[in-house]
Amino acid sequence: MGCTTFSVANxxxxxxxxTLALNLAAGLMVRGRTVLLDADPQGTLAHWTNHEGVVxxxxxxxxxxxxxxxxxxxxxxxxxxxxxxxxxLESGHTETVLKMADIVxxxxxxxxxxxxxxxxxxxxxxxxxxxxxxxxxxxxxxxVEPRSALSQAMRQALRSCxxxxxxxxxxxxxxxxxxxLEGISVYQFGARGKKAVSDxxxxxxEVFNHD
Amino acid sequence: xTKLEDKLIASVKKSEQDTxxxxxxxxxxxxxxxxxxxxxxxxxxxRVSKKxxxxxxxTSKHGRAAVKKEQPDLHPERVWPD
Numbered sequence: 399m400g401c402t403t404f405s406v407a408n409x410x411x412x413x414x415x416x417t418l419a420l421n422l423a424a425g426l427m428v429r430g431r432t433v434l435l436d437a438d439p440q441g442t443l444a445h446w447t448n449h450e451g452v453v454x455x456x457x458x459x460x461x462x463x464x465x466x467x468x469x470x471x472x473x474x475x476x477x478x479x480x481x482x483x484x485x486x487l488e489s490g491h492t493e494t495v496l497k498m499a500d501i502v503x504x505x506x507x508x509x510x511x512x513x514x515x516x517x518x519x520x521x522x523x524x525x526x527x528x529x530x531x532x533x534x535x536x537x538x539x540x541x542v543e544p545r546s547a548l549s550q551a552m553r554q555a556l557r558s559c560x561x562x563x564x565x566x567x568x569x570x571x572x573x574x575x576x577x578x579l580e581g582i583s584v585y586q587f588g589a590r591g592k593k594a595v596s597d598x599x600x601x602x603x604e605v606f607n608h609d
Numbered sequence: 610x611t612k613l614e615d616k617l618i619a620s621v622k623k624s625e626q627d628t629x630x631x632x633x634x635x636x637x638x639x640x641x642x643x644x645x646x647x648x649x650x651x652x653x654x655x656r657v658s659k660k661x662x663x664x665x666x667x668t669s670k671h672g673r674a675a676v677k678k679e680q681p682d683l684h685p686e687r688v689w690p691d
Contacts, residue, residue: 477655513617514624547613553612 401473402606404498407483407492410515414540416443416575422503423456424583425598430477432456437465437491438484447581451476454585456480464518465494485590487522496526499533501605505568506556508549520560521605534608537563538601541570545567566600569593 404426406419420443423434434456436443444460450486461468461481472479481499483492496502504519506512516537523535537556540545556563568574573594577587584591 510617510620513621517621547611551611551613551617554614555621558618558621558629 399477401476403469403473403478403479403481403499404499405483405495405502406483406505407495407502407519407522408475408483408504408506408515409487409492409518410422410507411485412511413485413507413512414568415485415575416446416482417578418420418503418505418538418540418568419443419480420447420456420458420573420578421583421585421594422602423478423480424459424585425595426478426480426604427454427456428585431470431475432478434458434460434482435468435472435479435481437481437495438463439489439491439522440484443482446578452582455582458494461491462591466493466498469495469498480575487518492522493526496522497529499530501534502533503538503564503601504535504561505538506552507541508539508543508546508552513552513559516556516559523561534605535561536608537561537607539563539567542567543570564601564604566597566604568597568601571597 404422406422407416408415416436416438419434423432426432431468431606433530434443436458441460441473444458447455447458459468459472469479469481476516483495487493502523504516506516519535523533527533539549539552542552544550553563571594572589573591577584577591577594580587584594587594
């Protein structure tokens with residue numbers, strides 16, 4: 399069985415790409431050998447994660463100079479790959495990843511500016527599909543507050559953007575931030591990470607069931 | 610559909626209309642950008658380019674901007690040499 403490549407991308411900074419990428423990779427680790435590729439030239443994830451004596455953390459690798467070579471190399475060694483993209487198209491990294499990935503998850507915060515910038519990702523996905531027609535793309539609503547009318551309205555609004563949106567959402571939970579402070583995923587955060595783990599598991603299951 | 614959803618969807622459509630195509634914009638900008646018109650360097654940049662003998666507002670008897678009042682001594686403490 400080959401490697402399934404997930405990418406986490408959005409041109410809007412601060413929408414939770416790295417957080418989703420790390421926790422998604424940790425969730426996939428439960429299912430098979432997983433590598434987390436940091437395509438951000440600054441290598442934030444590679445510096446941020448803590449592997450000292452932490453069981454279950456995915457292998458984190460900075461993509462380095464040749465992103466496409468790193469993706470091809472990793473795909474031969476791992477069952478799952480998650481690529482964290484930078485918040486820009488200018489470097490060409492996001493475009494490269496979209497042309498090589500199987501699935502792209504686009505985290506979107508419940509705010510109008512994030513919604514508006516999502517349209518740029520739709521264009522990027524359309525462009526990538528000319529080379530990679532099998533690319534599956536989904537919006538993932540992030541930092542959702544169940545009682546917020548805006549969070550709820552985002553679901554319908556994203557449907558008008560041209561790409562499907564997952565029913566599963568990531569809640570606005572302190573566990574993501576506290577785990578990030580420790581350099582670990584919510585899967586290693588014990589009971590405090592339970593609900594966040596449930597969020598990630600729902601996302602993974604929904605993506606797999608969309609096959 | 611709620612009013613908020615309608616509003617959000619309308620704002621997305623508006624932002625799609627307002628946002629220019631990035632590539633087209635760049636090409637258009639490059640093509641339509643006029644060649645920079647640099648002023649030729651003056652042969653004597655310190656010289657005020659006025660015709661000789663032409664009265665300025667300051668020297669004209671009838672000029673409204675003629676300076677009539679005395680300039681104050683800005684450095685009263687300075688001792689001027691004989």
